[in-house]
Amino acid sequence: MTVREYLDTSITYLSGVGPKRAELLYSEAGISTFRDLLYYFPFKYIDRTKFYKVSELDPELPYIQVRGKIKGFSTEGHGSARRLVAEFHDETGSMKLVWFKGIKWITGSYTPGVEYIVFGKPGVFGGVINIIHPELEEAGKAAERINSALQAQYSTTEKLKNQFITSKTISKLIGTLLKQMKERIPETLPSWMLVQYGLTDLHDSIHKIHFPSAPAELEKARYRLKFEELFYIQLNLLRFKTNRTLKNKGFVFSTVGESFNNFYHNNLPFSLTGAQKRVMKEIRKDLGSGKQMNRLLQGDVGSGKTLVALMSMLIAIDNGYQACIMAPTEILASQHYDTIMKMLKGLGISVRLLTGSSKTRSRKATAEALMDSSLNILIGTHALLEDNVKFSNLGLVIIDEQHRFGVAQRARLWQKNIHPPHVLVMTATPIPRTLAMTLYGDLDVSVIDELPPGRVPVKTMHYRYSEINKVFGFMRSQIREGRQIFVVYPLIKESETMDYKDLEDGWDTISRSFPAPEYCISVVHGRMTPSDKESSMKLFKDGHAHILIATTVIEVGVDIPNATVMVIESAERFGLSQLHQLRGRVGRGASQSYCILMTSDKLSKEAMTRLDVMVRSNDGFEIAETDLQLRGPGDIEGTQQSGIPFDLKISNLARDGQIIEYVRNIAENILSADPLLENENNAVLRIEMKRLFSQQQSWSSIS
Ligand code: ADP
Numbered sequence: 001m002t003v004r005e006y007l008d009t010s011i012t013y014l015s016g017v018g019p020k021r022a023e024l025l026y027s028e029a030g031i032s033t034f035r036d037l038l039y040y041f042p043f044k045y046i047d048r049t050k051f052y053k054v055s056e057l058d059p060e061l062p063y064i065q066v067r068g069k070i071k072g073f074s075t076e077g078h079g080s081a082r083r084l085v086a087e088f089h090d091e092t093g094s095m096k097l098v099w100f101k102g103i104k105w106i107t108g109s110y111t112p113g114v115e116y117i118v119f120g121k122p123g124v125f126g127g128v129i130n131i132i133h134p135e136l137e138e139a140g141k142a143a144e145r146i147n148s149a150l151q152a153q154y155s156t157t158e159k160l161k162n163q164f165i166t167s168k169t170i171s172k173l174i175g176t177l178l179k180q181m182k183e184r185i186p187e188t189l190p191s192w193m194l195v196q197y198g199l200t201d202l203h204d205s206i207h208k209i210h211f212p213s214a215p216a217e218l219e220k221a222r223y224r225l226k227f228e229e230l231f232y233i234q235l236n237l238l239r240f241k242t243n244r245t246l247k248n249k250g251f252v253f254s255t256v257g258e259s260f261n262n263f264y265h266n267n268l269p270f271s272l273t274g275a276q277k278r279v280m281k282e283i284r285k286d287l288g289s290g291k292q293m294n295r296l297l298q299g300d301v302g303s304g305k306t307l308v309a310l311m312s313m314l315i316a317i318d319n320g321y322q323a324c325i326m327a328p329t330e331i332l333a334s335q336h337y338d339t340i341m342k343m344l345k346g347l348g349i350s351v352r353l354l355t356g357s358s359k360t361r362s363r364k365a366t367a368e369a370l371m372d373s374s375l376n377i378l379i380g381t382h383a384l385l386e387d388n389v390k391f392s393n394l395g396l397v398i399i400d401e402q403h404r405f406g407v408a409q410r411a412r413l414w415q416k417n418i419h420p421p422h423v424l425v426m427t428a429t430p431i432p433r434t435l436a437m438t439l440y441g442d443l444d445v446s447v448i449d450e451l452p453p454g455r456v457p458v459k460t461m462h463y464r465y466s467e468i469n470k471v472f473g474f475m476r477s478q479i480r481e482g483r484q485i486f487v488v489y490p491l492i493k494e495s496e497t498m499d500y501k502d503l504e505d506g507w508d509t510i511s512r513s514f515p516a517p518e519y520c521i522s523v524v525h526g527r528m529t530p531s532d533k534e535s536s537m538k539l540f541k542d543g544h545a546h547i548l549i550a551t552t553v554i555e556v557g558v559d560i561p562n563a564t565v566m567v568i569e570s571a572e573r574f575g576l577s578q579l580h581q582l583r584g585r586v587g588r589g590a591s592q593s594y595c596i597l598m599t600s601d602k603l604s605k606e607a608m609t610r611l612d613v614m615v616r617s618n619d620g621f622e623i624a625e626t627d628l629q630l631r632g633p634g635d636i637e638g639t640q641q642s643g644i645p646f647d648l649k650i651s652n653l654a655r656d657g658q659i660i661e662y663v664r665n666i667a668e669n670i671l672s673a674d675p676l677l678e679n680e681n682n683a684v685l686r687i688e689m690k691r692l693f694s695q696q697q698s699w700s701s702i703s
């Protein structure tokens with residue numbers, strides 16, 4: 001058996017792990033082989049050279065240790081609150097140790113009068129410091145065991161702890177495994193990389209990450225392991241990109257012709273922003289390069305992405321190709337249709353709209369026009385993905401608000417042509433640069449980082465429901481000035497019924513404060529039929545309704561320049577990116593716009609952070625960065641569908657941005673010199689890539 005095979009041995013073969021524990025380790029911690037166990041890294045370390053005195057303890061402290069003795073045991077409380085309490089003291093004072101479970105076992109295991117080291121998180125109850133479910137170890141024994149100052153802490157779950165698999169148990173298992181391994185853990189990076197980038201080898205790194213003897217040593221081990229993890233992700237992404245470029249030739253859009261020029265010189269109602277110009281240049285370069293474009297266009301709400309999309313489509317048309325644009329909702333698709341029809345007036349370009357509610361006759365006409373090439377641009381929703389939508393010559397696909405679509409859906413659009421069309425995905429969710437490098441690591445990225453001139457930044461305010469009359473007063477004054485107002489309610493799938501109740505109650509309150517006939521209120525929510533939605537929206541769009549009450553269906557893209565106030569109800573229930581998107585619905589005209597965040601009086605700390613950053617900043621990237629820090633990359637919208645494994649073992653996409661940039665660069669250099677990793681020096685890379693990614697679907701080849 002080679003060492004590599006040895007590492008694939010089932011964890012049941014490790015002493016101390018029976019079938020039952022093995023099953024739990026797998027279901028609770030994903031550990032099934034020796035390798036998995038070695039790669040189950042600590043989430044933190046406790047400095048076990050530091051001891052606190054009982055008198056120094058306060059509930060703000062993290063995990064700590066104290067040395068002292070148990071005076072005696074007693075039980076307190078009844079039923080599920082029944083607990084075992086030990087009075088524990090040192091020379092400075094006394095505290096309580098509390099157990100809700102395993103009472104018999106505890107009293108049988110620990111003896112009053114013996115000196116113990118107690119380890120745990122201090123809390124307070126009834127004015128007395130306590131530690132609930134502490135770890136205890138005889139002081140004498142601990143002295144023998146502690147050979148490293150930093151003691152690794154492993155995350156465990158309730159189920160694991162119930163089977164007595166604690167952090168300490170895991171540490172022991174890892175120790176056993178390392179001790180019984182006869183050979184060194186085989187290196188997973190080429191030796192030239194270790195030398196060139198000053199990395200500790202894998203064997204030592206694994207040892208030190210679990211049993212560090214000094215902080216500096218731990219840091220080196222941690223860096224090496226993060227480096228490796230992030231490096232392989234980047235190498236994989238970039239390899240897909242390289243393969244795709246080698247494999248797929250792109251249509252060459254060599255000319256910028258009549259359609260584009262006519263539009264640019266006669267129809268374009270304003271001049272392009274610098275950022276729009278730069279992005280157009282990037283896109284034109286792609287389209288003419290002979291390579292298939294796969295570009296992500298990031299731009300804050302209102303930055304003018306639609307125009308970029310339109311101009312790109314005109315280039316496709318000028319070169320004899322069709323183009324399509326797919327939006328996530330019917331409202332958005334028909335809005336794109338209206339905008340684009342208006343912009344293209346008199347240019348003789350044919351555009352059609354296809355959505356779920358298109359009538360059979362219209363569908364037929366669309367299908368015919370697509371096939372006989374008389375249709376230039378098709379705009380629509382998911383309906384575009386249906387098999388019976390066939391193009392005669394699709395050259396460019398644009399996907400708006402890309403995070404709403406799964407990778408699989410994108411793939412279907414991609415396959416509308418035998419020869420893959422150029423793809424431009426647009427998103428208004430700003431993604432921090434380093435996260436984008438991983439999420440969209442196989443795409444080229446363009447950013448519109450400038451808003452059209454004359455925009456007045458939206459003022460954001462936070463009010464509690466106790467101040468609702470103030471808010472209503474403000475709304476009335478805006479209506480008096482001829483402005484319109486959005487009022488948005490959260491809609492969370494899991495509690496739909498409750499949310500609709502919120503919306504209904506809200507509607508009641510608002511219509512009492514804004515009575516007809518003086519005020520006109522329009523309502524849009526997901527339970528309405530598309531045509532009802534349409535007419536409600538129209539009422540507001542045309543300026544007849546003063547207030548539009550809606551669930552988040554209006555979140556993306558709706559463009560109504562006269563609407564200057566966005567009231568977000570229960571704002572604490574929205575995520576940051578959603579709040580920012582919603583706010584982007586106003587501030588589209590020249591007058592001052594407002595975003596009012598309504599919340600209940602009591603707010604969690606995290607909710608406060610979210611509201612604060614909203615009030616303070618209009619910068620989508622700053623908000624995205626905060627979101628990333630608060631929630632971690634796995635929860636950011638769109639990441640689940642990205643195909644990137646987010647159970648990263650040691651690195652953190654939010655915090656390890658520098659390493660990501662660094663290793664991406666290294667991976668790029670390696671691939672440009674050796675695209676297929678055939679060089680003998682890179683043999684290890686080839687082996688590791690195969691082991692890590694052979695089962696993974698090639699997501700990146702389809703976006
Ligand atoms: P988004 O990036 O959110 O899709 P849109 O494309 O909807 O933004 O543009 C927002 C608004 O800004 C639209 O009304 C559009 O006509 C306008 N706009 C776009 N580009 C410019 C520009 N260069 N100068 C002035 N207004 C612009």
Ligand code: MG
Nearest residue numbers: 305306400557
């Ligand atoms: Mg848009």
